[in-house]
Amino acid sequence: xxxxxxxxxxxxxxxxSKNKPLFSKIGxxxxxxxxxxxxxxxxxxxxxxxxxxxxxxxVDFVMDELGKVMDQKISSWGLTPSExxxxxxxxxxxxxxxxxxxxxxxxxxxxxxxxxxxxTPVRKNIFxxxxxxxxxxxxxxxxxxxxxxxxxxxxxxxxxxxxSLYFPVSHPDARILxxxxxxxxxxxxxxxxxxxxxxxxxxxxxxxxxxGNVSLRLLVIMLxxxxxxxxxxxxxxxxxxxxxxxxxxxxxGVFRMADIVGIERLVTxxxxxxxxxxxxxxxxxxxxxxxxxxxxxxxxxxxxxxxYDENGNPVSINKTVFN
Amino acid sequence: xxxxxLNCGSSSIKYKLxxxxxxxxxxxxxxxxxxxxxxxxxxxxxxxxxxxxxxEILEHxxxxxxxxxxxxxxxxxxxxxxxxxxxxxHRVVHGGERFNASVLITDEVINMLNECIELAxxxxxxxLKGIYAIQELMxxxxxxxxxxxxxxxxxxxxxxxxxxxxxxxxxxGIRRYGxxxxxxxxxxxxxxxxxxxxxxxxxxxxxxxxxxxxxxxIKNGKSIDTSMxxxxxxxxIMGTRSGDVDPGVISYIxxxxxxxxxxxxxxLNKFSGVLGIxxxxxxxxxxxxxxxxxxxxxxxxxxxxxxxxxxxxxxxxAVLGGVDILVFTGGVGENQAITRTDVCKNMEFxxxxxxxxxxxxxxxxxxxxxxxxxxxxxxxxxxxxELTIAKDTVEIFRQHH
Numbered sequence: 001x002x003x004x005x006x007x008x009x010x011x012x013x014x015x016x017s018k019n020k021p022l023f024s025k026i027g028x029x030x031x032x033x034x035x036x037x038x039x040x041x042x043x044x045x046x047x048x049x050x051x052x053x054x055x056x057x058x059v060d061f062v063m064d065e066l067g068k069v070m071d072q073k074i075s076s077w078g079l080t081p082s083e084x085x086x087x088x089x090x091x092x093x094x095x096x097x098x099x100x101x102x103x104x105x106x107x108x109x110x111x112x113x114x115x116x117x118x119x120t121p122v123r124k125n126i127f128x129x130x131x132x133x134x135x136x137x138x139x140x141x142x143x144x145x146x147x148x149x150x151x152x153x154x155x156x157x158x159x160x161x162x163x164s165l166y167f168p169v170s171h172p173d174a175r176i177l178x179x180x181x182x183x184x185x186x187x188x189x190x191x192x193x194x195x196x197x198x199x200x201x202x203x204x205x206x207x208x209x210x211x212g213n214v215s216l217r218l219l220v221i222m223l224x225x226x227x228x229x230x231x232x233x234x235x236x237x238x239x240x241x242x243x244x245x246x247x248x249x250x251x252x253g254v255f256r257m258a259d260i261v262g263i264e265r266l267v268t269x270x271x272x273x274x275x276x277x278x279x280x281x282x283x284x285x286x287x288x289x290x291x292x293x294x295x296x297x298x299x300x301x302x303x304x305x306x307x308y309d310e311n312g313n314p315v316s317i318n319k320t321v322f323n
Numbered sequence: 324x325x326x327x328x329l330n331c332g333s334s335s336i337k338y339k340l341x342x343x344x345x346x347x348x349x350x351x352x353x354x355x356x357x358x359x360x361x362x363x364x365x366x367x368x369x370x371x372x373x374x375x376x377x378x379e380i381l382e383h384x385x386x387x388x389x390x391x392x393x394x395x396x397x398x399x400x401x402x403x404x405x406x407x408x409x410x411x412x413h414r415v416v417h418g419g420e421r422f423n424a425s426v427l428i429t430d431e432v433i434n435m436l437n438e439c440i441e442l443a444x445x446x447x448x449x450x451l452k453g454i455y456a457i458q459e460l461m462x463x464x465x466x467x468x469x470x471x472x473x474x475x476x477x478x479x480x481x482x483x484x485x486x487x488x489x490x491x492x493x494x495x496g497i498r499r500y501g502x503x504x505x506x507x508x509x510x511x512x513x514x515x516x517x518x519x520x521x522x523x524x525x526x527x528x529x530x531x532x533x534x535x536x537x538x539x540x541i542k543n544g545k546s547i548d549t550s551m552x553x554x555x556x557x558x559x560i561m562g563t564r565s566g567d568v569d570p571g572v573i574s575y576i577x578x579x580x581x582x583x584x585x586x587x588x589x590x591l592n593k594f595s596g597v598l599g600i601x602x603x604x605x606x607x608x609x610x611x612x613x614x615x616x617x618x619x620x621x622x623x624x625x626x627x628x629x630x631x632x633x634x635x636x637x638x639x640x641a642v643l644g645g646v647d648i649l650v651f652t653g654g655v656g657e658n659q660a661i662t663r664t665d666v667c668k669n670m671e672f673x674x675x676x677x678x679x680x681x682x683x684x685x686x687x688x689x690x691x692x693x694x695x696x697x698x699x700x701x702x703x704x705x706x707x708x709e710l711t712i713a714k715d716t717v718e719i720f721r722q723h724h
Contacts, residue, residue: 006364006378009392010385011460046359076582077590086359173583 023047023196027099027106029126031062033300034143035109038167040069043090045200050092050099059093066091097129105139105196106130107165108152118144120151127152127162139189141165145216146272147209149182159184163193166213167202170260171251177202178213211273219257220270220282226254227285230322237305237317255305256314258288259298267292287322296321325349325407326713326720327394329387330414331453333445334358336386340394340401340408341713348709349401350394354386364389366399374399383452388460410465411457412716414505414708415450417443418470419496425473425715427723428454428466436468442496442553465723467716474504477545482642485552499557501549503531507539508546509711510652510704517689518648518700526643528636531706532662533653534562534605538632540639548642550635556591560631562605565595567631600624607655607662629665636666640673646699649675652706657687667701674698 026042028035028051035051043049053059070087073079079087092099100106108126110118123142130140136158142149145166153162164180177197181190190206197204207213212220226240235243241253250257258266266288273282284292291297291304298304299312305321306314324344330337334357340350352366362380367373376393380386394400394408402408413428419439426432433454440447450468457466483499484492491497507529514529515522527541536559539549550558550566560566568591577587598605601624603613613621640646651663660683667677676697685692685703693701 001373001375003375003377006376006380006389009364009376009389009396011388011392011395076580077586077594079589080593 022192023104023199025050025103027051027103027130029106029108029130030110031058032109032111034167034169035107035111036062036065036069037169038107038109038143039091040066040087041167041200043087046090047199048090048092050094050103052094052097052100054095056095059095063091063093097133100130101133103134103138105141106134108140108142120148123148123152124155127156131156131158137161139163139192141193143167145178145211145213146269147180147211147276149180149209150184153182153184160186161189163189164209165193166207166215168215170257175202176205176215178205178207178215180207180209180213182209211276212269216261216266216269217273219254219261220266220273222254223258223266223288224270224281224283224285227287231285231287237322259304259306259308259314261298262300263288263291263297263304291321324409324717325402326410326412326716327408328412328414328709328712328716329453329457330709331383331449333449336383336390336453337709338390339709339713341710343713343717346710352390352393354380354390356380357386358382362386364393366393368399383449384456384459387453387456391460405461405464408461408464410467410716410720411461412467412469412712413450413453413457414471414712415468416446416471416502417500418468418472418476419500420476420498422468422470422473423476425467425469425712425719427719428468432468442500465720467712467719469505469712469715471502471504472500474508475499475501475539475546475549478547478549482548497553499549499552501537501539501546502551502555503535503537503539503549504546505708505711506531506652506706507537507541507549509708510650510706511539511541511544511648513689513704514648514650514700514702517702517704518691520647525647526645527648527650528639528643528646529650529652530632530636530656530666531653532559532632532651532656535564536561536632536653536655538635538639540642542643548639558631559635560600560628561596562607563593563596563598565591565599597624597628600627607659611659611661625661626665629662632662633666633668636670637673646673646675649693649699649701651701651703657703657705660686663692663701663703675701677701 025048028039028049031039031051031053039049039051053062067088070079070084074081074084108123110123110126127140139161141163142152143165149162149164153159156162162182163185164182166178168174168176179190179193194204229235229240230237237255241255244250244253267284270282270284295301296303296318299308302308303318305318307316307318309315326341326343328339328341335353335355337353338351339348342349352364354364356362357380364376380389391405394402415436417439419442421435436447436451454466457464485497511527511529512522514527515525523544528538529541530538535555537549537551538559540547556564558566573587576582596605597610601610601613601621603609603621610621610624614625636649651657655662663682664677664679667675674697676694678692678694682692687705689704691700691702693699
């Protein structure tokens with residue numbers, strides 16, 4: 001068989017004029033649960049994905065987890081083994097930032113510590129390291145719902161390329177990507193992120209940098225009110241949940257939702273919102289503090305408002321919360 | 324007169340360039356993995372030498388540009404100017420109810436095709452991309468759309484309606500459309516030519532069986548029923564598609580397996596059929612190898628596969644009020660003798676007498692495989708969808724020029 005490069009057979013396409021397609025290669029810093037979700041989503045959409053984590057062991061663990069998630073999809077008839085193979089082939093682990101060179105977009109997904117906080121200095125450092133290896137027009141994004149992007153961007157040379165993303169975690173069909181424009185984010189970068197959202201089959205929503213975006217700001221208010229009703233013994237947890245699922249047609253009640261998002265994440269966010277806005281209705285309800293302090297953080301710790309089995313399915317209500 | 328035939332899939336483009344005077348294929352090949360890593364254009368030269376051109380092919384437009392570039396090239400080409408291509412014929416998967424024959428592609432047709440996207444979300448968009456690319460690269464060359472569904476538009480309403488609320492038909496166009504129309508039309512016509520009988524006076528059953536498959540009942544030259552429905556999942560058991568399934572089973576599976584619409588669709592399209600039953604492969608050759616090794620599930624898959632075809636042949640004999648010609652075509656239909664044997668077994672009562680010896684000794688050529696005494700002529704007719712598309716294209720080109 002004769003094998004040749006194809007470029008010289010183009011009529012108008014030449015090797016020089018060929019534009020690099022947007023988002024052909026993207027990077028992910030930190031492959032915790034959310035990072036892994038992003039890795040799978042983008043690789044499934046046909047992008048080459050490089051992810052960085054801290055050690056060889058960690059990288060092996062992540063690759064293993066990614067394989068497991070895809071095996072689950074196969075066993076639930078959502079994917080074929082050959083598709084899995086193709087997707088896994090697009091994913092490259094690394095331990096060094098240099099491997100992000102050539103990425104059109106890198107998403108910082110550094111993990112929450114046990115206290116539920118992410119270190120701003122660490123994240124700033126990540127942004128700086130990324131700027132060193134990336135082309136000047138590559139986008140640097142952070143995954144989160146608190147206002148931070150302007151702060152993270154502040155010390156970079158090309159601040160306009162920084163943007164904040166929030167992938168809702170409530171359920172697999174929650175395919176809205178909240179894209180936050182910071183102080184410096186350029187319109188061009190925002191529009192490119194809209195394209196990115198569509199490539200991974202998300203609907204883009206424009207957010208002007210604000211703590212909690214839209215999705216979590218609505219959630220925390222509802223959660224605080226629901227907790228307060230529990231404390232006042234107005235109703236039972238089950239009935240409050242049913243009010244939301246049956247009367248308002250939500251997929252999950254608000255307590256279940258809080259467990260899915262993570263109590264630590266919500267408490268931290270609510271504190272930040274309370275500080276920002278000074279409104280007491282953002283102040284985390286004592287019930288949330290109780291769970292937070294006792295490390296009952298929801299699905300992740302298998303205990304929150306509910307108790308969960310190893311697959312994250314609720315087994316029963318956590319009676320210790322409000323009795 | 325040269326005609327280019329394009330078949331644009333979601334990540335592939337197949338092409339054939341015909342010299343229509345001689346019906347000769349002067350160039351053919353295909354592109355695979357469009358938009359993915361490792362995309363390539365592969366073709367075979369007239370001396371049998373295979374050529375593979377590797378490089379980034381990000382979208383259909385670029386793919387078609389490279390195809391034209393190769394056709395024009397000094398090294399591998401066969402034309403000096405794109406003007407030598409008189410017209411381009413496209414295979415279009417879904418024409419909905421709007422198209423009952425091949426058409427010259429105009430802006431109005433493109434608008435109508437866009438409206439059909441909902442019926443074939445996977446197939447029609449790449450077909451349209453191919454049309455747009457030719458519009459851009461060869462703006463003066465007429466294009467013709469040849470629809471997989473068009474031949475079946477003659478089905479009577481009672482054959483295409485599902486037994487579900489009529490409002491769903493009105494709202495979403497939910498009805499049976501059928502596919503492989505170009506193939507069923509070609510092989511049924513060709514069978515009549517071969518036998519020297521008038522096409523308009525025959526009762527024909529055509530079984531197009533390959534990785535996907537459908538059976539069609541053709542009366543007096545018109546399709547009156549076919550086994551595929553609104554989507555290509557209905558009817559026969561296929562390589563990975565389930566074919567007919569009790570609709571109650573579908574909601575039951577969804578509940579038991581906690582499955583959404585996407586999951587159930589993947590299950591029925593990619594994990595079912597011969598692959599699902601056998602657990603071995605969707606490829607009948609591997610199933611045959613499994614049977615040779617005594618694998619029971621492989622045998623079961625084969626039996627179920629053949630049985631379903633037989634069931635359709637029987638029911639279409641009833642629909643037609645008797646059969647004159649039974650045609651086998653498609654990869655399996657042309658090559659797998661055991662399937663033809665199983666389908667035709669014990670059908671003497673309706674006039675089918677297969678010549679077993681002949682059936683076992685021939686493959687992939689035009690031949691009658693029934694005994695001379697058989698009232699029904701059983702035949703193998705290799706399908707040629709591209710040539711049919713090219714012929715339609717010429718016909719429509721002539722009407723407009």
